[in-house]
Amino acid sequence: MKHKVLENLGLIVNGLSIAVFIFLGNLIEVSLRWPYFKYIGWILLGIGLFLIAVSTYTLISNRGKGLIDWGIYGIVRHPMYVGAMLAFLSWVFFLPHWLTLLIASINIVIVYLFILQGERRNLELFGSDYESYIENVPRVNFIAGFLKSLLRR
Numbered sequence: 001m002k003h004k005v006l007e008n009l010g011l012i013v014n015g016l017s018i019a020v021f022i023f024l025g026n027l028i029e030v031s032l033r034w035p036y037f038k039y040i041g042w043i044l045l046g047i048g049l050f051l052i053a054v055s056t057y058t059l060i061s062n063r064g065k066g067l068i069d070w071g072i073y074g075i076v077r078h079p080m081y082v083g084a085m086l087a088f089l090s091w092v093f094f095l096p097h098w099l100t101l102l103i104a105s106i107n108i109v110i111v112y113l114f115i116l117q118g119e120r121r122n123l124e125l126f127g128s129d130y131e132s133y134i135e136n137v138p139r140v141n142f143i144a145g146f147l148k149s150l151l152r153r
């Protein structure tokens with residue numbers, strides 16, 4: 001019960017943060033000394049949304065069939081959460097301000113805590129299969145996961 005309350009609180013903070021970010025975008029004037037910041041923001045946001053979409057599609061297509069260890073889930077264990085973290089990080093490049101950095105950081109920490117909670121649930125649900133999955137697929141490191149997936153082939 002306590003975990004569900006904390007999870008719901010985290011989701012509320014994530015949701016409210018999106019509204020706060022939009023509000024700050026209209027409130028804070030930031031002159032970009034380096035105009036490419038926004039391009040980096042768009043790239044991070046695009047990759048983040050792509051990861052969220054691909055992982056959602058994979059989860060839906062696998063509904064009820066067990067542990068997913070293929071596709072994007074064969075590279076990192078939590079691609080949807082990595083996508084969310086990249087989307088939150090993109091805010092800093094769209095609106096480079098200490099307040100945006102603080103809000104994005106809080107949201108990234110919340111998402112990482114969701115990852116840890118999911119790991120515990122998956123270990124309970126899948127047992128030794130998930131332990132094996134942990135050994136073969138990194139939690140969030142795409143570079144290591146991509147290299148490992150190449151070596152497995």
